[in-house]
Amino acid sequence: MRLFDRPPGLSGQFAWLLAAGVGLALLPLALDPYWTRFAVFVFINIGLASAWNVIGGFAGYPSFGHSVFFGLGAYTGAILTVRYGLPFWTTLPLAGLAAGIFSLLFMPLFKQRGFYFALSTLAAALAVEAVVRSWTWVRGYKTSDHGWNLPNDMSVIFFYYLGLALLLACLASILLLIASRVGMALRAIHRDETVAASVGVDCARYKTIAFAFSAVWPGVFGAMYGPFLVYISAETVFDMKITLNMIVYSVFGGVGTFLGPIVGGVLLSAIDQIAWAHFLDYHSMIYGVVIVLIITFSPGGVLSWVRKPSGGLRS
Amino acid sequence: MSTAPALLVLSGVSKSFGGVQAVAALDMEVRQGEVLGLIGPNGAGKTTVFNLVSGIQQPTSGSIRLAGAEIAGLRPDQVCRRGIARTFQTASFLPGMSVRENVELAAAFRDPAKIRARRTRDVVADALAKTELTDVADQPAELVNVSQQKRLEIARAIATEPLLLMTDEIVAGLNPSETDDLLRILVGLNREGMTLVFVEHDVRAVLSVSQRLIVLAQGKLLAEGDPRTVARSPDVIRVYLGSRYAGNQ
Numbered sequence: 001m002r003l004f005d006r007p008p009g010l011s012g013q014f015a016w017l018l019a020a021g022v023g024l025a026l027l028p029l030a031l032d033p034y035w036t037r038f039a040v041f042v043f044i045n046i047g048l049a050s051a052w053n054v055i056g057g058f059a060g061y062p063s064f065g066h067s068v069f070f071g072l073g074a075y076t077g078a079i080l081t082v083r084y085g086l087p088f089w090t091t092l093p094l095a096g097l098a099a100g101i102f103s104l105l106f107m108p109l110f111k112q113r114g115f116y117f118a119l120s121t122l123a124a125a126l127a128v129e130a131v132v133r134s135w136t137w138v139r140g141y142k143t144s145d146h147g148w149n150l151p152n153d154m155s156v157i158f159f160y161y162l163g164l165a166l167l168l169a170c171l172a173s174i175l176l177l178i179a180s181r182v183g184m185a186l187r188a189i190h191r192d193e194t195v196a197a198s199v200g201v202d203c204a205r206y207k208t209i210a211f212a213f214s215a216v217w218p219g220v221f222g223a224m225y226g227p228f229l230v231y232i233s234a235e236t237v238f239d240m241k242i243t244l245n246m247i248v249y250s251v252f253g254g255v256g257t258f259l260g261p262i263v264g265g266v267l268l269s270a271i272d273q274i275a276w277a278h279f280l281d282y283h284s285m286i287y288g289v290v291i292v293l294i295i296t297f298s299p300g301g302v303l304s305w306v307r308k309p310s311g312g313l314r315s
Numbered sequence: 316m317s318t319a320p321a322l323l324v325l326s327g328v329s330k331s332f333g334g335v336q337a338v339a340a341l342d343m344e345v346r347q348g349e350v351l352g353l354i355g356p357n358g359a360g361k362t363t364v365f366n367l368v369s370g371i372q373q374p375t376s377g378s379i380r381l382a383g384a385e386i387a388g389l390r391p392d393q394v395c396r397r398g399i400a401r402t403f404q405t406a407s408f409l410p411g412m413s414v415r416e417n418v419e420l421a422a423a424f425r426d427p428a429k430i431r432a433r434r435t436r437d438v439v440a441d442a443l444a445k446t447e448l449t450d451v452a453d454q455p456a457e458l459v460n461v462s463q464q465k466r467l468e469i470a471r472a473i474a475t476e477p478l479l480l481m482t483d484e485i486v487a488g489l490n491p492s493e494t495d496d497l498l499r500i501l502v503g504l505n506r507e508g509m510t511l512v513f514v515e516h517d518v519r520a521v522l523s524v525s526q527r528l529i530v531l532a533q534g535k536l537l538a539e540g541d542p543r544t545v546a547r548s549p550d551v552i553r554v555y556l557g558s559r560y561a562g563n564q
Binding site: 181184185187188191192194195196197198199200201202203204 | 370393400412420424471472
């Protein structure tokens with residue numbers, strides 16, 4: 001029997017997640033600050049890709065505007081911290097909430113599918129970024145500011161454990177979501193929306209739930225990202241590359257599968273680091289070539305090497 | 316012929332696509348517990364009527380009432396929960412899912428009152444048994460044969476526990492033996508009380524199961540009544556075969 005032919009049940013998946021969390025919790029003992037900091041970026045990227053995968057992978061609506069929710073979370077966190085003096089811990093859920101509520105403005109775009117949906121989300125994201133860049137109250141503390149300086153009073157180790165905890169919470173929530181009626185509805189919508197609707201699936205409702213869910217976690221990670229970087233601007237947190245990374249990690253690992261964004265995130269981060277450390281001049285080219293090769297010759301992503309194509313209502 | 320009360324009533328239903336009038340002021344009804352055959356040449360508007368009733372398309376004007384309640388303007392999922400299930404012209408199983416999972420999906424999203432009244436697992440088992448798919452229930456839907464895929468469409472539809480089942484060219488592509496098997500299943504469902512609307516090009520199949528026949532032509536009701544009488548009507552023969560053949564009757 002091939003590996004992963006029989007995916008474990010929900011309790012088994014939680015057990016694997018817990019075991020991975022315990023293992024990763026011990027990792028800082030063996031890591032220097034550089035690699036600890038690198039791991040934080042990996043956690044954030046996997047969390048973002050996994051959240052994107054809910055709407056882009058499971059539901060089959062590839063959003064090209066998801067960096068908006070990350071940026072919105074980062075800016076919400078910064079504004080709440082700097083302008084209103086709220087404690088860091090309270091900014092995380094509030095940023096997630098803000099991103100989730102803001103995502104509801106994207107609902108009219110769900111009248112479109114595929115290429116048109118992707119382009120519409122991209123255009124919406126660019127519009128939001130333009131507003132953030134020009135709205136002086138939002139873009140910085142002083143009128144002349146083009147970003148936010150945040151308190152630098154937390155260690156890298158703190159962010160490591162925070163990032164790990166948020167990632168585990170994000171992944172656990174995704175496991176629960178895809179095992180629920182929502183997950184069942186999303187997979188049916190992905191395969192044939194007309195058929196799904198004809199058997200009673202309220203497609204608009206489940207797409208809204210999926211999109212809001214996939215926006216909340218980028219909002220939370222965005223609120224963590226600001227204090228981690230200490231300074232954020234529209235260029236850093238609304239960057240289109242953030243969305244592309246979410247998509248590339250998911251597709252590289254296996255889009256529409258739970259493990260895909262995790263595998264894609266780990267492997268691509270490692271490839272990126274190795275290429276950067278040893279072939280600095282060619283690092284982007286190597287990274288790009290690897291992605292093109294995998295997508296060309298293994299469209300199901302790396303996971304398709306070890307498991308059958310995802311199937312079933314609860315896979 | 317059935318004198319049962321009307322379950323579905325279409326009154327003055329029209330649908331146009333730009334300048335094309337697909338359905339024109341159509342009045343028709345489906346009676347409780349009957350098997351109604353709906354036939355017509357290509358472009359007559361049969362599938363459009365199905366799409367209007369099932370909520371996939373919205374009528375330009377007119378009223379569609381199910382058991383007395385207006386359903387025109389409702390979404391397909393709302394129409395389904397009100398009690399109308401349908402199959403599609405082309406096999407429309409959900410790939411990557413087993414036969415059972417296709418049926419489970421329908422059972423899981425049926426009307427909440429029905430979910431409270433009967434366990435989903437029982438509904439799925441019953442739908443699979445009635446469509447003779449129990450033996451292949453765990454096979455991927457795309458790997459079972461065409462006849463089984465057609466029955467899967469029926470299984471999925473009846474798993475929503477509908478009042479009315481509408482099948483759209485369900486026997487297309489089946490050989491005579493497979494057609495007979497499928498018609499036997501449909502007749503069995505009707506004997507248990509399910510109302511059926513049966514759109515078909517295969518006139519033999521329509522005449523063998525329908526208790527009443529409606530013929531559409533250019534989006535209008537051309538003839539209605541006893542299937543064999545209607546099938547011999549010169550008007551019906553004219554739209555199918557041309558006026559030269561109609562004159563020979």
